[in-house]
Amino acid sequence: MKNLTLGVAAASLSIAATSGLADPRLTWEGSLEIGIDSTISSDVPGAEVNDLYGIVDVAAEWALSDTVTFFIAGTGESMTGATTDRAFEDLGFYLGEVGLSFGLGNTTLTVGKTGVAFGSAWDSAAGFYASALADDYELAEQIVLAADMEIAGGTISIAAFYADDTIFSEQLGFNVGPNVSGVAGSGAGNTGSFDNFAINWAQELDSGLFYNVGARHLSGNATESDETGFVAGLGTNVGEFAVFGEVGLFENYGGAAGDDATYALINAARAYGDITFSGTLAIRDVTSAGKTKMATFGADYTFKNGVELGGALAFVDDAGVSSTHFGMAVVIPFGG
Helix, strand or coil: CCCCCCCCCCCCEEEEEEECCCCCCEEEEEEEEEEEEEEEEECCCCCCCEEEEEEEEEEEEEECCCCEEEEEEEEEEECCCCCCCEECCCEEEEEEEEEEEEEECCEEEEEEEEEECCCCHHHHCCCCCCCCCHHHHCEEEEEEEEEEEEECCEEEEEEEEEECCCHHHCCEECCCCCCCCCCCCCCCCCCCCCCEEEEEEEEECCCCCEEEEEEEEECCCCCCCCEEEEEEEEEEEECCEEEEEEEEEEECHHHCCCCCEEEEEEEEEEEECCEEEEEEEEEEEECCCEEEEEEEEEEEEECCCCCEEEEEEEEEEECCEEEEEEEEEEECCCCC
């Protein structure tokens, strides 16, 4: 879980590696991120906090045969949100992905714990805080039965799934405990059964335009109602600018009856030599929580040796409560 949230600004060091190890069928990659997340001003007393954190991500794939691949990915990070200034606290390690994929011609079948294709803001929008609101509707850490089919130059993804409630939902180190399915208040989709469904279509055209459209149905449990959601994203180049936008619409959001939600963002990035400037405008409007508006501005510089240096500001109005966030980062890659 490497999402940048509204309560943060980052100063980070990231190290990545890729290697075939001794077995050419085995590939792996990893990253170490060390940073400081800061809210530099807020209307809420005590909300101006600094969080010195560390994140470790490791992922591997092992080709068991020409058609069958075992995959696994783990993350170590703070398992709670910062409420006061802190440094490297509440650290735990968990498996975010583990399972098998089967290649069958133009179709890949996946079974295990992984994410579900639905939207792309967290991958397509440029900048530290660009997807901070859209991250809410990302479907990560799900037990899935999924099929991805390459058709007509695009990919259609179909999945049945539920929120992980296995031993893999626990953590080593600081353990917040397992996810328990079927409990009142635990949200739509946390059913322990393959009664949640998503479909997503993604395509990139020769012109450079790319888009995604998706729908999902999350079943309620106990006191929750069924949630229905739709998402659409579009990206292209407009002159020298790379532009991306995405909209998500949800009925009975999170399983709360009558609680509807609308998400929207527009993101633009422009490169001047080795410097890339980016900006985002985003809105989250939830019936029970009110409207959140966010504007972000950032810049990243890439050195000749691949090292990146960047910074960003985020201005947030959350139902009338204003806050400002600042981040700066250095990213040092290695491997290939």
